[in-house]
Amino acid sequence: MIYFDNSATTKIDRRVVDVMLPYLYESFGNPSSKYYSLATTAKNAVEEAREQISLLLGCEVDEVIFTAGATESNNMIIKGVMELYGGDNPHLVIGKAEHSSVLETAKYVESQGVKVTYLNVDRYGRVNLEEFNDCLSLSPTLISIQWGNNELGSINDIEYISRRCEEEKVFFHTDATQVVGKIKISLNEIPVKFLSCSAHKFHGPKGIGAAIIRKDTLGIRTKIAPLIHGGGQENEYRSGTHSVHNIVGFGKAAEIALSEQPDAADILEQLEKNLKSKLVSMFSEVIHFNSDDHNKIPGIVNIQFKGINNELLIKKVSDRVAISTGSACSSSKPSHVLQSIGLPLNEVRNSVRVSLSKENTIEEIDEFCSFLSGK
Ligand SMILES: *Cc1c(COP(=O)(O)O)cnc(C)c1O
Numbered sequence: 001m002i003y004f005d006n007s008a009t010t011k012i013d014r015r016v017v018d019v020m021l022p023y024l025y026e027s028f029g030n031p032s033s034k035y036y037s038l039a040t041t042a043k044n045a046v047e048e049a050r051e052q053i054s055l056l057l058g059c060e061v062d063e064v065i066f067t068a069g070a071t072e073s074n075n076m077i078i079k080g081v082m083e084l085y086g087g088d089n090p091h092l093v094i095g096k097a098e099h100s101s102v103l104e105t106a107k108y109v110e111s112q113g114v115k116v117t118y119l120n121v122d123r124y125g126r127v128n129l130e131e132f133n134d135c136l137s138l139s140p141t142l143i144s145i146q147w148g149n150n151e152l153g154s155i156n157d158i159e160y161i162s163r164r165c166e167e168e169k170v171f172f173h174t175d176a177t178q179v180v181g182k183i184k185i186s187l188n189e190i191p192v193k194f195l196s197c198s199a200h201k202f203h204g205p206k207g208i209g210a211a212i213i214r215k216d217t218l219g220i221r222t223k224i225a226p227l228i229h230g231g232g233q234e235n236e237y238r239s240g241t242h243s244v245h246n247i248v249g250f251g252k253a254a255e256i257a258l259s260e261q262p263d264a265a266d267i268l269e270q271l272e273k274n275l276k277s278k279l280v281s282m283f284s285e286v287i288h289f290n291s292d293d294h295n296k297i298p299g300i301v302n303i304q305f306k307g308i309n310n311e312l313l314i315k316k317v318s319d320r321v322a323i324s325t326g327s328a329c330s331s332s333k334p335s336h337v338l339q340s341i342g343l344p345l346n347e348v349r350n351s352v353r354v355s356l357s358k359e360n361t362i363e364e365i366d367e368f369c370s371f372l373s374g375k
Pocket of ligand 1: 007008068069070071072099101146148149150175176177178197198199201207208209
């Protein structure tokens with residue numbers, strides 16, 4: 001089986017599994033329990049993972065809040081900021097190409113009385129910066145713009161966007177789920193206030209992620225209303241017993257990504273180039289790339305095969321190759337991301353996403369291409 005759906009999830013790294021296993025069996029303690037060694041061992045493991053994640057993101061250790069994944073982080077930050085800071089005129093700004101976990105959260109708070117502005121995106125899914133700047137002058141409560149797009153791979157200029165938000169004293173959140181572990185991130189150098197990410201998108205376990213909540217310039221924690229109430233874990237931001245084995249795996253995946261990311265990016269760029277040039281030479285009459293060539297996450301390619309239904313194509317190759325129409329979450333509906341970049345529905349229905357990982361090979365690309373051509 002050739003796995004080309006790495007934007008949906010990635011295969012867990014063997015080294016990650018190895019460090020997780022002891023915390024499922026021998027070291028099963030609850031890190032919130034006290035005094036005995038089973039508890040302190042678990043607590044220390046959680047704190048070591050927190051440090052590994054802070055190193056990957058270039059933020060402070062105590063700015064890392066563990067959640068069950070990026071969907072939860074996006075919900076927690078958007079709802080938690082709107083609830084605490086919305087006041088009489090709550091106003092949320094998001095891009096039209098956001099992941100459904102941001103988009104649907106925005107629709108929910110809209111149904112609860114929040115004004116939501118949806119920023120248009122360009123033909124590759126990057127937010128229109130003129131509209132963004134116009135919105136800033138309205139002093140919205142929160143602006144949420146993804147760092148990298150999960151269907152097109154396009155990267156927004158988060159350094160510029162976060163700086164403008166800071167200048168205008170507007171809270172800024174970015175869903176960085178697709179870029180964490182894939183591009184260099186250094187939060188201490190840019191004023192991103194809130195960030196969401198998830199371990200399973202970079203060879204970690206599923207069901208674990210983080211909400212990064214930055215401290216203010218005086219070093220004081222930024223408060224948001226919690227989404228989940230209970231025992232007060234994670235400094236009251238997120239109650240519930242820590243998923244220790246998942247947290248340990250998340251930390252290890254972060255450590256591996258930090259040391260291997262530059263090499264992985266090189267491999268992915270080579271694979272992407274190779275794939276695109278082969279596809280162009282084999283299918284020049286019917287092929288069009290929806291994704292950009294530059295300023296993107298390496299390895300994500302969105303391809304239109306004119307006149308060929310995407311679901312049928314995916315089914316046809318599914319015995320040997322895993323590819324997708326786009327987001328795993330909305331596979332039954334035509335992609336809102338591709339609609340947001342202006343594609344008519346017939347072109348959306350001819351589009352498939354190939355998302356590679358550093359573990360893929362040129363041989364797999366060859367096999368995929370010859371399989372597509374019916375050989
Ligand atoms: C996968 C993904 C999510 C959701 O992450 P989960 O941890 O699976 O909830 C959110 N945003 C983006 C951009 C994603 O790619």
